[in-house]
Amino acid sequence: MNKITAEKFCEMQFAGSPQFSPDGKYLxxxxxxxxADKKGYxxxxxxxKENGKTIRLTAGGDGNGFVWTKENTLLFSAMREKADKDRAAKREVFSVFYEISPEGGEAVRAFELPIWAGALNMLDDGSFYTVARVDTHYPDKDAEDFDKxxxxYTAPAYRALEETPFWFNGRGFTDGIRNVLYLxxxxGQAKPVTGTDxxxxxxxxxxxxxxxTGVPVTGKKLNRxxxxxxxxxxxxxxxTVLEPGAIRISYAYFRNEKEALLCASREDVYGKNQSGQLYVLDLETGDIRDFGDTPIIPAMGHVNTDVRMGGGYSCKMIGEDFYFIRLDGYxxxxxxxxxxxxxxxxxxxxHGVDAFDECxxxxxFNILSAEGMNEIFVDDVQITNxxxxxxxxxxxxxxxxxxxNADGIEIDGWIMKPIDxxxxxxxxxxxxxxxxxxxxFGDxxxxxxxxxxxxGYxxxxxxxxxxxxxxxxxADIWGRYGSIDYEDLMAFCDHVLAITPDIDAQRLGVLxxxxGGYMTNWIIGHTDRFKAACSQRSIANWISFEFTTDIGATFTPAQHKTTTHEDVHALWDVSPLKYADKAVTPTLFIHSDHDFRCWMVEGIQMFTAxxxxxxxxxxxxxxxxxxELSRSGRPDNRISRLTEMKDWFAKYLKEENENG
Incomplete structure (x- = not known):
């Protein structure tokens, strides 16, 4: 059998976004x-088609973010003409949409919008709406010195920031940037429904x-x-149906003319970590009542993977019924x-499912497998390979x-055997x-x-x-990081060693x-049982995390019941950096310089310590x-990341005759 290499994912395809046409004849x-150059996707x-034949509609690599029209054609955003690409390179504000028949043929340039449009959503009259990215710092087009x-604007010498968070992972600097609803x-008409406030x-x-859903913008942009x-x-x-802060809203869908189905949390037991419950919302009065005789908690979620690159529905109203994908264990x-x-x-x-549709x-379905990539199925027939x-x-x-575990709770876990x-x-x-x-995790x-x-691991x-x-x-480790979670992790390690005598307990690595990076940092400061470690996109210090990252100001109190200024000692006590002087495990740190979720200062602090x-x-x-480096980063960088990890662990865990 051949080995799966670091580059192997470059030869595979990533399926996503299965959606039926309005008439149900096409998926x-x-x-x-x-x-080919491994620098993108x-x-x-x-x-x-209804006859079971599959056809490829686009070949330019730009067929993403599509929407079905009422006429059963497909619209998608793309920059295909050189003139459009040149305009985009100059940061002109516009979006171009192409239309194509599901029977094939050439995609036709359908229209242009004078906004940086997001996904299109069709309305009954044939028009549509979108949520566009609007930068309030963008120059006035009517200004005499617009070009200057x-x-x-495109190459600023410095940035003046007035909002927090001022950056966001995957989006870059977000100070002054708004998500605006447009009709x-x-x-080519684009009418704003909401403003830049x-x-x-x-x-x-x-x-x-x-x-x-949304919020009026102040200097503090706290999405919850x-x-x-x-x-x-x-x-x-x-x-206004519900005022901001009335209840933590996840999503809402129309149920009928007068009501909506609302998924929201009252945060009365587990705080910000409390799952949303389904309610019926009166759109006229704003009154909320329970949906059914017992609380319904959708518990939507997906298992982790690094080969997920497609979208699609994970919940949807179908007639009067609300369908959703629940995570039950794994x-x-x-x-x-x-x-x-x-x-x-x-x-x-x-093994999991990422998306569904019905007509x-x-x-x-977009179904996960234990032995390969996600595949699209219609009913029980697999249509991708x-x-x-x-x-x-x-x-x-x-x-x-x-x-x-010691408290009588079953913990799900898995072992994978090495090649040969x-x-x-x-x-x-x-x-x-x-x-x-x-x-x-799942299998x-x-x-x-x-x-x-x-x-060979x-x-x-x-x-x-x-x-x-x-x-x-x-899931409740609210204010208890590094305690019961750490105990479970160490107990599972003991369990694996007990049932797998062929694992050399003197050659264990953790990553x-x-x-997971936070916990790796925590582990190396609390035990020497691992002979090598790799901490990625981690948290080392909850105090620096609170004030430097895109979600730090909300995530920190949500996880620890306190803030730096309320109890700095409590946050320092659960910060791995506090215990870094006890570490002896050779550790590789991997971070990205545009990771604004866990900023690179976290990895730098641990490395320096x-x-x-x-x-x-x-x-x-x-x-x-x-x-997202490990999941959707530039392919050549993903390969380099895996290679760095392989070399690090081989250096400390492998015997000379095992390296090849």
Whole structure:
């Protein structure tokens, strides 16, 4: 069997966004792949026809973010003409949309909008709405010195910041930038519904009205305090249904003319970490009542993977029923709440499902696998083959090895065997810790883990307390970071060693990103059982994190029940940096210089602390990458990241005859 290499993901395709046409005769979806130069990705549109034939609609790599029209054609945004590309390079504000028939043929330039438009959403009269990015710092087009101002805008000598957060992961600097709701048409008209004193977050429509969440903008942009608003396209009037801060809103969908289905949290038990519950909202009065006789908590979520690059519906109103993908442990379940408020489980997906759609009784799914990439299915028929590149390659299928912790709680966990495994032979092992902390691992395909298994390591991982999939009580480590989660992680490590005698306990490595990076930092300051570590996009110091990152001001109190100015000692006590002087484990730190979720100062602090205490360490800073480096970063950088990790662990965990 061939090894799965660091570059292998470059040969595979990433399926996403399955959506039926309004008449149900076609299913559109996207396939994304790595560009030949490994410096980016390209995505194209595909359509499954009613006769079962699949055709590729686009070939330019720009077929992304599509929407079906009422006439069963597809609209998508692209820059295909040289003149448009030149205008975009000069930072002109406009968007171009192309239209193509699901029967194929050339895509036709349909219209241009004078805004930086987001995804289009169709309305019943054939017009549409979008949420556009508006930069209030953009020069006045009517100014006499517009060209000079534009030049300064595109290459500023400095930035004057007046808002916090002033940057956001994946978006860069966001000071002065707003998400504005626009009504648009094919004639190129774009009418703002909201102003630049307001930020829009979530939208949905019943065809004539638009429900949206958002907040009036102050100097502090804290997204959790959004209100809910109703815009009537006929009257042009906007009504406030729920004031900002009335309840923490996740999303809302029209239920009928007078009511909406609202998913929101009262935050009365688990604070900001409390899951949303389904309610019925009276759109006229703003009154909220329970949906059904017992609380319905959708508990929507997906298992972690590094081969997910497609969108699609994870919840949707279908008739009077609300369908959603629930995370149940480490499996996904398609459920629906009927008009009476009763929840029904419709289908279990053992390895996970990312998206679904339905039309006329036909169902489409983007399903995860333990042995390969996501695949698009219609009902039970697979219509994509994104995993062909894995034929004749070793794929380590995770073995489920749960254990019961000291408090009698079952913890889900898995072990993956190394390539060419020989029973009785000793192998090094790597312990992967997920981010979040409220996310979850499953037994689905994970390229990074497969790569390490192909490099001759046992790989093991689990979902400790704090993880998603088992309810709020299980996920509750509010104010308890580094305690019960750490205990579960160490206990699972003991469990794995006890049931897997072929793992060499003297050659263990640990690694993780985000919260997993935080926990890796914590581990090296509290135990020497691991002989090498790799901490990625981590948190080292909750005090610096609170004041330098895009979510720090809200996430810190949400996780620790306090802030720096309320109790600096409490935050320092749960900061791995406090214990860095106790570390002896050789540790590789990986960070991105545009990671504004966990800014690079976190990795720098840990690296410097270990250096000062003579612990072998290395810091890799990836230029122009974000918190998403491992999942959607530039392919050549993703390869370099994996190679750095491989070399680091090989140096400290492998015997000379095992390197090859």
């Amino acid at each position: 559109a979806y996207t396939l994304k792949k790595v560009k 390209e995505s194209d549109l595909y359509v499954l 101002q534009l030049k300064e 648009c048409d094919r004639q 307001f930020d829009v977050f979530f939208t949905t429509t019943d065809g004539t009205r638009i429900l949206f 305090d959004s209100g809910l608003y109703l815009y009537d396209t006929a009257s042009g009037e906007t009504k 499996k996904n379940v398609l459920c629906h709440a009927d008009a009476c408020g009763c929840v029904h489980e419709d289908r279990v997906f053992p 006329g009784g036909k169902w489409a 994104t995993s062909d590149a894995l034929k004749d390659h070793y794929v380590a299928v995770p073995e489920y090895v749960p254990f019961v 495994y020989v029973e009785g032979k000793k192998y090094p092992a790597l312990y992967e810790i997920h981010g979040g902390p409220r996310t979850a 689905n395909f994970f390229h990074e883990m497969q790569y390490f298994a192909s490099e 046992f790989v093991f991982f689990c979902n400790p307390r704090g993880s998603d999939g088992k309810g709020d009580a299980f 993780g990103g985000s919260y 270990l250096k000062m205490h003579d612990v072998p360490t290395r810091l890799c800073l990836f230029a122009d990458e974000t918190h």
